[in-house]
Amino acid sequence: MRVNRAVYLNTLRWFLDSPARLMAAGLMAFLAYLAVGGMAHIQINGVASGLFSTPGALAGGGDKALVLLAWILGVGVIRREVASGAIQLVLLRPLTRASYVLSKWAALATLMLAFLVFCYGVLLLRGGASSMAPGDLGLLFGAQAVQTLALAAVLTCLSAVPFNLGELGLLLLAVVGLLITAHYAESLDQAWMRSLVDFGYKVLFPRVGPFTGAGTDGVDSVASLLFNAGVTMAALGSGMAMLQRREFTYAETGP
Amino acid sequence: MTGSDDDGMISGRGLSKTYRGGRRPALDNVSLRVQAGEILGVIGPNGSGKTTLMSCLLGLLRPDQGEARVGGFPVAGIPARSLVGYLPERLGFDRWMKGSDFLAYHHALAGQPASDRSGDVEAMLTDVGLERAAWSRPIRGYSRGMLQRIGMAQALIGKPRCLFLDEPTSGMDPDGVLQTRARIQAFAASGGAVVINSHQLDQLGKLCHHVLFLKEGRLEAHQRLQGGAGLSWFVEWLAKEGVASKAKAVLDKLGLEGARLAKSTARVDVADEEAAAALVAAMVKAGVPVLAAGPVKGDLERFFTGAAHAGE
Numbered sequence: 001m002r003v004n005r006a007v008y009l010n011t012l013r014w015f016l017d018s019p020a021r022l023m024a025a026g027l028m029a030f031l032a033y034l035a036v037g038g039m040a041h042i043q044i045n046g047v048a049s050g051l052f053s054t055p056g057a058l059a060g061g062g063d064k065a066l067v068l069l070a071w072i073l074g075v076g077v078i079r080r081e082v083a084s085g086a087i088q089l090v091l092l093r094p095l096t097r098a099s100y101v102l103s104k105w106a107a108l109a110t111l112m113l114a115f116l117v118f119c120y121g122v123l124l125l126r127g128g129a130s131s132m133a134p135g136d137l138g139l140l141f142g143a144q145a146v147q148t149l150a151l152a153a154v155l156t157c158l159s160a161v162p163f164n165l166g167e168l169g170l171l172l173l174a175v176v177g178l179l180i181t182a183h184y185a186e187s188l189d190q191a192w193m194r195s196l197v198d199f200g201y202k203v204l205f206p207r208v209g210p211f212t213g214a215g216t217d218g219v220d221s222v223a224s225l226l227f228n229a230g231v232t233m234a235a236l237g238s239g240m241a242m243l244q245r246r247e248f249t250y251a252e253t254g255p
Numbered sequence: 256m257t258g259s260d261d262d263g264m265i266s267g268r269g270l271s272k273t274y275r276g277g278r279r280p281a282l283d284n285v286s287l288r289v290q291a292g293e294i295l296g297v298i299g300p301n302g303s304g305k306t307t308l309m310s311c312l313l314g315l316l317r318p319d320q321g322e323a324r325v326g327g328f329p330v331a332g333i334p335a336r337s338l339v340g341y342l343p344e345r346l347g348f349d350r351w352m353k354g355s356d357f358l359a360y361h362h363a364l365a366g367q368p369a370s371d372r373s374g375d376v377e378a379m380l381t382d383v384g385l386e387r388a389a390w391s392r393p394i395r396g397y398s399r400g401m402l403q404r405i406g407m408a409q410a411l412i413g414k415p416r417c418l419f420l421d422e423p424t425s426g427m428d429p430d431g432v433l434q435t436r437a438r439i440q441a442f443a444a445s446g447g448a449v450v451i452n453s454h455q456l457d458q459l460g461k462l463c464h465h466v467l468f469l470k471e472g473r474l475e476a477h478q479r480l481q482g483g484a485g486l487s488w489f490v491e492w493l494a495k496e497g498v499a500s501k502a503k504a505v506l507d508k509l510g511l512e513g514a515r516l517a518k519s520t521a522r523v524d525v526a527d528e529e530a531a532a533a534l535v536a537a538m539v540k541a542g543v544p545v546l547a548a549g550p551v552k553g554d555l556e557r558f559f560t561g562a563a564h565a566g567e
Contacts, residue, residue, distance in 0.1 A: 006363035010349070017351050085347020088315055089409065093364035094337045247317060249310040 004095045004103045011107035015073050024072040025111075029118060032065050036122045066144075067205055069115055070151040074108045075167050078159035078243070088248050098240040101156060105236055109152035116141075116148055136221075143208045143221035143228070150206035150228035153235035160239040162246055174204055206231050263288040264338075264448035265295075265417050269321035270311050272304075272472075281307040282318070283472040291416075294439065294449040296459035299469035305452045306344070308469065309419055312450065313341060325417050337366065340415030344422045344452070346402045350395035354385060354405050357394055358412055365413025375412065383408040384434055399426030407435060411442070418442055418449045424458055436462055461550075487524055487551040488531045493544040494519035505541045509534060522551060 015021060078101070081087040091097060120141055132140070158167040165173065178200045185193035208224040265288070272282040282304045289295045297305050310316040312323045314330035328335035349357060358376045367375060380390055383404040389397065394405065403426055410418060423439070424432045439462055443449050453459050459466060460480065468476040492498055502521055506514045511534070514523040525531045535548045 004364075006360055010352075010360050013356075014349070014351065081349070084350070085343065085345055086349050088343060088347065089341065089361065090364060091315070092313060092336055092339055092341050093361070093413070094333045094366055095364065096333070247310075248315040249306060 001096060001098045001102060003106045004099045007090065007095070007100055007103035008107050011077065011104055012110065015107065015111055021072060025069060025115075028065055028069045028072065029115065032115070032119050033122050035065075036119050036126075065119075066112060066115065066148060066151060067207075070108070070112055070148075070155055071167075073111055074152065074155040074159070076159065077104050077108055077156055078239075079166060082246075082248075085248075091248070097243045101160060101236065101240045101243055104159075105152050105156040105239070108156060109149050112148045112152055113145060116144055139221040139225075140208070143225040146225045146228045146232065147206050147208050150231040150235065153232040153239070154204065154206060157235040157239035157242075160242045160246075162242060171204065174200070178204075202227065203231050203235075263290045263293075265289040265312060265323075265325055265450060267308070267312055267321060267323045270308065270318045270323060271320040272307055272311060272316060272318050280472045282311065284321070285467075285469070285472075285474045286321075287467060287474075289417075289448040289450060291446045291448055292443055293464045294443050294451065294462050296463035296466040297450065297452045297469060298454070298456065298459065298466055299475075302471075303469040304472040305469055306421065307472070309421060309450065309452055313339065313419055337413075338416040340410035340413060340418045342403075342406045342410040342418075342420045342423055344425065346406050348394050348402070348406070348409075351393060353391050353393055354397070355380065355390040357405065358408055361409050362412050367413060379408045379412050380405075382438070383411075384431065400428055400431055403427050403435075404431065407438065411438075416447055418447060420449065421452045422454070423451060424453075424455060432458065487522065488534070489520055489522050489547075489549060489551050490535060490538060490543075490545060491520045491547045492538070493546055495544065498543055501541050502538060502543050505534070505537050505543065509537060 078087070081090065087100075090100065155167060158170050161170055163170065178197050181193055181200075182197045184190070185197055206228045208221065208228075267285060267287050270282055270285045271280055273280045285304070285308055287295065287308075297308060299305050307316065311318045311321075312325070312330065314323065314335070317331075323330045325335040326338045328338075330336075349360070352360065355376055358379060359372055362372050362375055363369070380387075385401060385404045385408070389401060394402070397405065403423065407420075407423065410420070418439070420439070424435050427435065436458065439449055439451070451459060451462065463480055465477065465479045467474060468478070490502070492502060499516065499518055503516055506512070506516070506521060506523065511523050511525070514521050523531075523534065525534060531548070531550075535545060538545050
């Protein structure tokens with residue numbers, strides 16, 4: 001099982017084909033530039049506080065800008081081809097369905113990683129990384145890179161779900177389920193339900209810390225990295241399994 | 256290269272499929288075999304299981320029972336898919352792509368060498384008759400006929416050995432229909448195997464070596480057509496004394512002993528339109544006052560009607 005170059009490149013082209021998607025992604029990049037660049041400015045001028053810190057800004061930015069960017073770019077990454085029927089022609093070519101899912105994920109992850117590199121590039125160019133030890137900064141970058149992979153994998157997996165709700169519909173359904181569970185977790189005072197809700201949110205919205213035993217500024221890079229690596233593999237495996245089982249036809253009496 | 260192809264290039268054995276929630280099987284114990292060089296037509300009323308059969312043969316649907324093979328390989332595997340070209344009825348393409356990019360994408364997906372890509376794409380687009388100005392336009396702006404043409408190009412770009420075509424001439428102009436027919440015949444003549452789903456019986460009659468009739472998911476009838484790509488032709492002449500014998504002499508001279516001769520008409524199976532033209536010319540030369548000549552229409556219609564109403 002490996003990334004199919006043709007599917008990978010074609011998906012990248014699809015991402016970049018839509019002016020609306022490009023404008024939205026550009027806006028995200030601009031906001032990230034303002035946030036990270038501004039943070040660097042604060043760091044250089046020595047007025048940083050615990051509230052406004054480099055790791056806090058990067059991790060916080062990762063939690064929000066990256067999630068937004070993932071959804072702007074990734075909605076329909078597989079579902080669009082299923083809905084149009086184009087997937088039938090692709091899956092009749094000599095490539096495995098697992099390879100198809102992997103290639104879609106790789107394309108989405110590539111663009112998101114580019115966004116992450118952009119954020120760190122701004123930080124380094126503006127001199128804002130000086131407040132963190134190089135090792136810590138590297139670890140935070142690694143954790144956010146894996147967070148990015150996990151986000152892309154979750155979205156790819158949702159895109160392969162064989163229901164006609166769309167990724168946003170599925171996400172909404174999952175969030176409503178988690179909210180109901182959270183309500184009962186409180187009213188019934190059940191710790192395991194609280195853990196389940198926390199776990200659900202971490203899977204749906206992969207993020208970097210805070211985890212138990214969080215380090216500087218509540219960010220635990222190592223725990224985040226390991227957890228999100230697990231989410232990536234589980235989400236990709238689920239997406240592949242769903243597509244593997246799926247049947248395609250448009251017969252009048254068919255599905 | 257193929258696997259064990261004792262069963263033909265394309266084969267299905269006992270294929271059955273019932274959709275979830277379906278009241279009856281969409282496909283019920285259907286078997287078929289298509290040899291290299293053969294064209295099989297699949298006909299039947301709407302909802303008779305034609306598309307389900309094709310989807311099972313392509314591996315897009317998993318039959319509940321039975322097995323489909325392409326080139327001797329199970330259809331679910333990569334080796335079988337290297338041999339397949341498919342033109343769906345519903346042309347669900349990546350409509351944001353330009354025509355030439357779309358074809359280049361499928362060339363790459365089919366595992367064809369990158370060094371041949373631009374040459375193969377250009378040759379294929381030219382071959383299917385897609386006007387050059389459309390090559391660099393997004394597919395979303397294509398007419399139905401243009402979509403059929405690029406769909407056919409997509410089906411052929413991977414150099415398949417087995418073609419599956421669902422209504423291949425739907426929405427095409429007469430020129431496109433003739434070109435497509437010639438392309439399919441050339442593909443079969445080069446040793447390829449073809450399965451065609453279509454409601455256009457006259458087209459199937461001109462193309463197919465044999466035809467399956469499906470009804471309510473079951474194989475109701477199987478007809479081998481005369482001469483496959485050959486034609487059933489009629490010649491009508493002025494009914495005068497001695498003309499029929501002159502016509503018979505011409506038919507005998509041309510080796511068309513199987514001709515059905517009446518007082519003022521003959522019905523003959525000929526290889527192609529050129530042979531039919533030669534027959535008419537020979538008759539005129541022999542002094543037969545030919546009034547009309549042309550392909551016999553309605554064979555397949557009669558088969559369809561007969562099979563559709565069988566058992567009623």
